Amino acid sequence: MVTTDKIILNDWHAVARVSDCQPGTLKQVRLLEENLLLWRSDSLQDSIQVWQDRCPHRSARLSLGNVSDKNLVCLYHGWEFDQAGKCVRIPAHPTQQPPISACVKVYHCHESWGLVWVCLGEPDQDIPPFPEWDQPSYHKVFFGPYYFRSSGFRVVENAFDVPHFAFVHDGSLGTRSNPVIEDYEVTVNAEGVTLSNIHIWQPDTDGIGTTGKVTYFHKICRPLTLYTIKEFAKGRETGLYTISPISEEESMAWGVAAFNYEPEMLEAEFQAFQDKLYCEDAPMVESQHPARLPLLPRNNTEGTMLPETHVPSDRGSVAYRRWLRELGITFGVC
Incomplete structure (x- = not known):
């Protein structure tokens, strides 16, 4: 459960090195008692994404899935999500428009000083200076x-x-x-x-x-x-x-x-x-x-x-x- 301490919740926290998040890779981390997924599309030009490590379908860990071009695919039922966390494809129902609720919780992420910084709340200041x-x-x-x-x-x-x-x-x-x-x-x-x-x-x-x-x-x-x-x-x-x-x-x-x-x-x-x-x-x-x-x-x-x-x-x-x-x-x- 994420803390209700606003000072800590709205601050930036380092969770990985940028070099650890290569194109097409997934990395699981934990911050403030929340399981997180760090991933980057197959393109180095795309930013690192930080999501709640939970598929909105049946709550499986998305970190068990894989990257497909610019999207993330859940291993459990193959649901595919774009970089905004929105489901764009359900293999079992290829002609059905994914429901609005089929979205992953996406968190703030910033790359500075060679580190990946995450804020689980609403950041009220910049990354710590160096x-x-x-x-x-x-x-x-x-x-x-x-x-x-x-x-x-x-x-x-x-x-x-x-x-x-x-x-x-x-x-x-x-x-x-x-x-x-x-x-x-x-x-x-x-x-x-x-x-x-x-x-x-x-x-x-x-x-x-x-x-x-x-x-x-x-x-x-x-x-x-x-x-x-x-x-x-x-x-x-x-x-x-x-x-x-x-x-x-x-x-x-x-x-x-x-x-x-x-x-x-x-x-x-x-x-x-x-x-x-x-x-x-x-x-x-x-x-x-x-x-x-x-x-x-x-x-x-x-x-x-x-x-x-x-x-x-x-x-x-x-x-x-x-x-x-x-x-x-x-x-x-x-």
Whole structure:
């Protein structure tokens, strides 16, 4: 059942890479507890379609069917649908005009930053921005997707939680011998939550052993999307990290990174480094109870109403939780 949380329902969520949706292919995904079908006609010029994965005839999954030229054919009874989701042919009754009710539910779809974005409601804003995508001086690489048995908000919070680097990512993004987190700045406005001037020393900043001081800038531009800038001696690494809520306690993470310097590692090596970080993060995130993120009311400055305790280095997550509360988020939180 699709959520009634309008903020989440009307937002854009990444569900696949554009490269995964080749002409004539079908792909099944799940978003907000809804089974979806992604498909593209035999022509690369046609846009990717996102439909409810259900035939209006006898509710069979359309993802079991096949593409025929520009149309989709249901495997069960051969009903054929055009790209608007309207049935145009019923093989058992070839001369009969298909009934008006023989239509598939079609959702909003957009292709940006190499990802397929879906909105199950009525989008009230554009796809989350990623300014480096169109800059030729930046090298781009994908990472993920990563499955978490946890609320997407827990996953986002973990992504900008720097204090865990020294322990969960000891030897790469942090070290137990230097766990101290300096003060950093947090601002909240109409554009989201911003964390800036986060300084940390890393024994392996890029997966190939480069050691040094790193400065992070995080902008939570949507409830489940994080834009990050990481600056160190080599240059600047930016990233768009977005979480798609499969359900209230399941999520999928998608990432795109961009570098303004020539990477010394292959794309596969960078992905392997990100895979390693995910394997370290997932057990921690999935162990958190409750799986849904506890929100923090604005007037609860000490956090005493929560089953979780906060310290100064948690100021980013405290601001994030209050912001979600003010937005009126109800899906995947408690």
